[in-house]
Amino acid sequence: MPNAVTSLSHVDPPATTATQPEPRSATSTQKLPQSQSPAAIKAPADSVQISSAAQAALQEALETQTQTRKEAANGDPQANRLLIRQAAAQKVQP
Numbered sequence: 014m015p016n017a018v019t020s021l022s023h024v025d026p027p028a029t030t031a032t033q034p035e036p037r038s039a040t041s042t043q044k045l046p047q048s049q050s051p052a053a054i055k056a057p058a059d060s061v062q063i064s065s066a067a068q069a070a071l072q073e074a075l076e077t078q079t080q081t082r083k084e085a086a087n088g089d090p091q092a093n094r095l096l097i098r099q100a101a102a103q104k105v106q107p
Contacts, residue, residue: 063071073091076084084092 073095081092081095085096
């Protein structure tokens with residue numbers, strides 16, 4: 014049969030542990046060197062150089078249909094080939 018608790022008494026911890034802080038060594042109060050801190054480590058910056066051919070290809074890929082037509086009208090052979098390919102692709106697809 015379970016026993017019922019009829020009264021509780023509060024017990025304070027010993028006064029020696031509550032009022033006296035633990036002694037610290039001199040090394041525990043010093044800061045860690047930055048080499049050990051993960052936040053202090055800087056990652057090297059990466060740089061990328063794109064060739065002029067890649068830059069030209071990117072520029073052509075981002076070009077609008079209107080820009081391509083203007084360049085083709087001014088005699089750009091690459092723009093002419095692109096317009097011919099696009100016209101052929103439209104004829105194949107309904």
